[in-house]
Amino acid sequence: MSGLIWQIVVVAIAVAIVAWLWSNAVHNLSVRRISTGFAFLGREAGMPIADTWLPYSPKDTYLRAFLVGIVNTLRVAVIGIVLATAVGTMIGIARLSANWLLSRLAAVYVEVLRDVPLLLQLLFWYVLMQGLPAARMAYRPIEGVYLSNRGLILPAIPLGEGQLRVLAAAALGAVVFYLIRRHLVARQMLDGRPRRAWPYGLLLIVALPAALSWVLGVSWTVTMPELRGFNFVGGLALAPEYFALLIALVTYTSAFIAEIVRSGIQAVPKGQWDAALALGLRRSFVLKQIILPQALRVVIPPMTSQYLNLTKNSSLAVAIGYQDVVSIANTTLNQTGQAIEAIALIMAVFLTISLGISLFMNWYNARIALVER
Numbered sequence: 001m002s003g004l005i006w007q008i009v010v011v012a013i014a015v016a017i018v019a020w021l022w023s024n025a026v027h028n029l030s031v032r033r034i035s036t037g038f039a040f041l042g043r044e045a046g047m048p049i050a051d052t053w054l055p056y057s058p059k060d061t062y063l064r065a066f067l068v069g070i071v072n073t074l075r076v077a078v079i080g081i082v083l084a085t086a087v088g089t090m091i092g093i094a095r096l097s098a099n100w101l102l103s104r105l106a107a108v109y110v111e112v113l114r115d116v117p118l119l120l121q122l123l124f125w126y127v128l129m130q131g132l133p134a135a136r137m138a139y140r141p142i143e144g145v146y147l148s149n150r151g152l153i154l155p156a157i158p159l160g161e162g163q164l165r166v167l168a169a170a171a172l173g174a175v176v177f178y179l180i181r182r183h184l185v186a187r188q189m190l191d192g193r194p195r196r197a198w199p200y201g202l203l204l205i206v207a208l209p210a211a212l213s214w215v216l217g218v219s220w221t222v223t224m225p226e227l228r229g230f231n232f233v234g235g236l237a238l239a240p241e242y243f244a245l246l247i248a249l250v251t252y253t254s255a256f257i258a259e260i261v262r263s264g265i266q267a268v269p270k271g272q273w274d275a276a277l278a279l280g281l282r283r284s285f286v287l288k289q290i291i292l293p294q295a296l297r298v299v300i301p302p303m304t305s306q307y308l309n310l311t312k313n314s315s316l317a318v319a320i321g322y323q324d325v326v327s328i329a330n331t332t333l334n335q336t337g338q339a340i341e342a343i344a345l346i347m348a349v350f351l352t353i354s355l356g357i358s359l360f361m362n363w364y365n366a367r368i369a370l371v372e373r
Contacts, residue, residue, distance in 0.1 A: 040341070041066070042061055044061060047065060051323065053075065068328070069328035069329070073353070076246060080253070088258045092257065093261065095107060109255065113251055113254075114259075119319060122319060123320070124248075125243075125244040126244040134148060135150050136227065138150075146232060151242070155236070157223070163218055166218055170209040173208055177201045225237075249310050253306055260302045260306065268294045296368055300368070315346075
């Protein structure tokens with residue numbers, strides 16, 4: 001009972017402190033005749049945003065500008081998490097390679113990138129991007145791909161309403177296939193009869209979306225970038241600021257993920273390797289089908305922290321002029337003077353994204369955890 005009373009007292013003190021700080025802030029703002037509230041979100045923003053996936057013009061509202069900033073932040077966070085996971089996993093496996101040169105190179109990669117501050121790496125990649133040749137002299141490693149001080153230009157498929165409908169149908173088909181596959185596996189566990197799941201996947205993920213694409217007359221033509229004047233037209237353009245930020249976040253975070261993967265693999269008892277190799281299984285098969293699934297139980301919790309760090313570190317984009325939600329909030333703050341509201345919006349965005357990542361990773365961690373009978 002006394003423990004409950006102390007908890008109530010602590011919560012009451014915390015609420016009282018927050019209420020006092022809020023009332024003090026409101027009083028100081030009123031004395032200085034600074035309006036409060038989020039009504040400014042409906043006003044015309046008047047700020048240009050160079051790199052965005054959403055339609056936007058300076059005549060749009062501050063709310064629209066914030067939405068553009070959120071999408072720009074998610075562009076970095078989601079793609080960065082996927083790439084950092086892939087690169088970090090490969091580097092972590094390379095550190096355990098029997099090839100001396102490969103393992104030493106992986107160790108150098110990890111130690112150098114972990115010991116250099118992320119901001120310096122970000123500035124390095126941005127300066128390197130600015131030092132690339134102009135569009136007319138762009139590097140072309142393969143046909144249709146250009147690298148210049150305008151960024152990375154890639155071939156692309158224009159996505160309209162029809163293409164999005166087909167992709168949504170394919171995604172829905174993948175979800176239904178996953179449920180069907182689980183059902184078939186459950187039935188196999190009951191009667192021991194194997195059942196093929198791939199025909200359902202072929203039907204739901206390939207055949208039905210292809211039929212929908214044919215019915216809607218959707219075109220999947222790849223547009224190749226072309227140099228016109230001083231810039232490229234067509235294709236997918238990754239701006240120098242975005243590309244530099246993505247490279248810096250991926251390389252920096254992958255160095256930490258590599259150590260997490262390495263430690264996770266080493267946490268699996270050596271007898272698992274010995275038993276699998278004694279059966280004549282290939283090392284690549286053993287690593288993929290036996291070792292990595294067990295290592296995931298050790299890897300997932302610290303990996304979640306790295307995903308959260310990558311998302312929060314994306315706020316360094318303001319240092320090189322990439323207009324994410326932090327940069328747009330800073331511009332809004334300078335134009336409107338709504339400091340508390342702008343900072344509150346930034347905190348709410350990163351809190352929501354971080355909680356979403358944490359909930360998903362915790363769900364996945366619980367799903368792969370060992371269940372004791």
